[in-house]
Amino acid sequence: MQKAISLPLGDLELQVMEHLWSSGQADVRSTHEALGGQHSRKLNTVQSTLDRLFRKGLLDRKKISRAFVYSAKVDRESLLLGSMQSIADTLGEIDRGALLASFLELHGEDDAELDRLQALINAHRAKNAER
Known part of the structure; x- marks a missing residue:
């Protein structure tokens, strides 16, 4: 039986990475807005995606006031x-x-x-x- 081959990141994860590569850094709200969050994506979905990318080691984050600001750890x-x-x-x-x-x-x-x-x-x- 052959192994299934999957990309390491999903579509939303790739969109978030693209946003951070182009913007340098962003918080959840600005990332949500940049990805067209007003249409169908909930803010919590973007927040979960940023956290997941952070746990995968692809993002850095620092707390500024009460919000995390994320930046790409890898190019x-x-x-x-x-x-x-x-x-x-x-x-x-x-x-x-x-x-x-x-x-x-x-x-x-x-x-x-x-x-x-x-x-x-x-x-x-x-x-x-x-x-």
């Missing part, structure tokens, strides 16, 4: 790298080549993306050669 690239590592570890039991092939399937027709991927490969090889 977008680090989160992406961690997510890809998690997926690669799961797929490694199946076929790690499938993960690598998926990059080509997604971006194989874009020469600029292929050039960027090749440059990353070359830089990685050069770094490993120095060790």
Whole structure:
């Protein structure tokens, strides 16, 4: 039986992270407003999401007056790298080549993306050669 592969963060968690990456820091109320909280999302839902991201180690928080102010503890690239590592570890039991092939399937027709991927490969090889 194959393991189910899931993203490490849900949609709302990703929206909160995007908001904090762009704003630098925010409290619950301003995050709620920025995510369009007036429509369907309750303030408590946003508060729970911020707390969950804090417990996952993705956010820092400090208490100012009676409210917590949150900021991202990890940058977008680090989160992406961690997510890809998690997926690669799961797929490694199946076929790690499938993960690598998926990059080509997604971006194989874009020469600029292929050039960027090749440059990353070359830089990685050069770094490993120095060790």
